[in-house]
Amino acid sequence: MIVHVELDRGGGAVSAPMAAAVLALFIAIGLGIDGVRAAQGLAGADAIAEEAARAAGQALDVTQLRRGRAAVDPNAAVAAARGYLARAGADGSAEIVGPQRIRVEARLARPTVLLGIVGREEIVSTGTAEALLVQDPAGGTP
Numbered sequence: 001m002i003v004h005v006e007l008d009r010g011g012g013a014v015s016a017p018m019a020a021a022v023l024a025l026f027i028a029i030g031l032g033i034d035g036v037r038a039a040q041g042l043a044g045a046d047a048i049a050e051e052a053a054r055a056a057g058q059a060l061d062v063t064q065l066r067r068g069r070a071a072v073d074p075n076a077a078v079a080a081a082r083g084y085l086a087r088a089g090a091d092g093s094a095e096i097v098g099p100q101r102i103r104v105e106a107r108l109a110r111p112t113v114l115l116g117i118v119g120r121e122e123i124v125s126t127g128t129a130e131a132l133l134v135q136d137p138a139g140g141t142p
Contacts, residue, residue, distance in 0.1 A: 030114030038123045045127030049106040052084040053131035056102045072133040
């Protein structure tokens with residue numbers, strides 16, 4: 001007994017709706033993965049800005065300290081904040097915004113995982129923080 005079997009060697013064509021569904025699935029997965037990365041970037045940028053502002057608040061003026069007063073050197077505070085940003089690998093800025101305050105902005109750029117397919121190559125997250133620079137332990141204003 002001889003059995004004859006024929007295989008259908010169709011072109012393996014993909015229908016347009018199936019291709020659209022696969023593309024939509026990749027975009028949805030990309031939004032999920034890259035959305036989580038964006039949220040992590042935002043939390044990281046906020047944390048870096050807060051730590052840079054904290055570092056700025058510790059840039060004490062040695063001359064004032066010798067007189068028994070705690071005062072922050074504004075120029076050293078800005079330099080300390082910028083130094084922290086650089087060490088953390090973040091872009092950003094630090095500026096004195098009042099007689100006793102510094103504002104720090106940190107920007108983190110992270111490459112996307114899947115959204116590069118649709119032209120979104122990176123996610124930029126920004127965090128800001130402010131810190132009080134001068135506190136006199138005696139309660140007065142320096």
